[in-house]
Amino acid sequence: MVGGLMSAPAETPSSMAKLAPLIIKRVLSSLLTLFLVSLVIFxxxxxxxGDAAQEVLGQSATPEQVAALRHEMGLDRPAHLRYVTWLGGIVRGDPGMSYVANMPVSQIISDRLPNSLTLAGITAVISTVLALIIGISSAINRGGRLDSALNVTTLSLVAMPEFLIATLGVLIFSVKLLWLPSIAMVTPEAGWSAMLRSMALPVFSLTCVVVAQMARMTRAAVADQLDRPYVEMARLKGVPFSRIVLFHVMPNAVGPVVNAMALSLSYLMGGAIIVETIFNFPGLASLMVNAVTSRDMPLLQSCAMIFCATYLALMLVADIVAILANPRLRA
Known part of the structure; x- marks a missing residue:
């Protein structure tokens, strides 16, 4: 503790009680946002x-056949009734039947969702660790050679689109070096070693995209705290610099850092469409692309809702973590 400036106030029952309404308010706000998003998606x-019934039957179908299928699908019902039915099914966990596959949407998604979660989880762990190391190291060595090198590297990665990174990865590691497969063949019977090797290039491509932005935001937040008077006072009193960074700077910088990480990680679920397409990865993003092509509305809407709900959940968790870590944010 240094002069009481860097130590967070002790948690009391009254201060913890004040957190409950704030967290409940954030949760209700997220649910309202998700409801509004469902309106937009629908x-x-x-x-x-295009017409879903026409896509299913093909161009040779007669108008009577198309009309009959539209009636069977419920597409001739008023839009507000279809929305209420669809939203009720989403709440119950039954998003309906796929127009094209003629099977429950939940079953189709359950086959793809674990692949996307695995890809996002591995990328998130690697990206978070690298971003913290790069961001903190760059902030501590501001103006030095290490800071300049890291800034140039992260700026270059931010400027490079994911399809270019993925293409370069295939050219280098698959075509030239023959180290990794260019197509992610993820099957249920594959072992962990084979699955990780197959997912190496998609993880590499996504990590390059995500870690650069996270590292730059981490650097900015830590650098801002290092310029505060309490850091100078702590150093004058002889507190080890590593202790200042870990126990005083990071808790105060956790708000913007966690929000930046949540924004970047939310990209992994919905923004990985290009990467999944390039590597033919059987994930949720490529499934949504196929749903758009085939006009499979129940499948498309369900995928979009999962992406939006994931984004809102990550932002909610980031807000709660920031509030718990930094008492000043509770005001």
């Missing part, structure tokens, strides 16, 4: 060109 998906 409306926008209905505006897509």
């Amino acid at each position: 409306t926008v998906s209905g505006l897509l060109p």
Whole structure:
């Protein structure tokens, strides 16, 4: 503790009691946002060109056949009734039947969701560790050669689109060196070693995209705290610099750092469409692309809701973690 400036106030029952309404308010706000997002998703998906019944039957179908299938699918019902039915099914965990596969949407998603979660989880762990190391090291060595090198590297990665990183990865590691497969063949019977080797290039591509932005935001937050008077006072009193960074700077910088990480990690579920397409990865993002192509609205809407719910959940967790770590944010 240094002059009381860096130590967080002790948690009391009254201060903890004040947290409950704040967290409940954030949760209710997220649920309201998700409800509004569901309206947008249902409306926008209905505006897509083409007809789902026509796509299923093909161009040779007669108008009577198309009309009969539209009635069977419920597409001739008013939009507000279809929305209420669909939203009720989402709440119950039954998003309906796929127009194209003629099987429950939940079953189709359950086959793909573990692959996306595994890909996102591995990338998140690697990216978070690398971003913290790079961001903190760069902030501590501001103006030095290490800081300059890391800044140039992260800026270059931020400027490079994911399809270019993925393509370069395939050219180097698959075509030239023959180390890794260019197509992610993820099967249920594959072992962990084979699965990790197959997922190496998708993880590498996503990590390069995510870690750069996370590292830059971490650097900015830590550097801002290092310029505060309490850091100078602590150093004058002889507190080890490593202790200052770990126990005083990081708790105060955790708010923007956690939010930056949540924003970056939310990309892994919905923003990995290009990477999954390039490597033919059987994940949720590529499934949504196929749903758009085939006008499979129940499948498309369900995938979009999962992506949006994941994003809101990550931002909610980031807010709660930041509030718990930094008492000043509770105001």
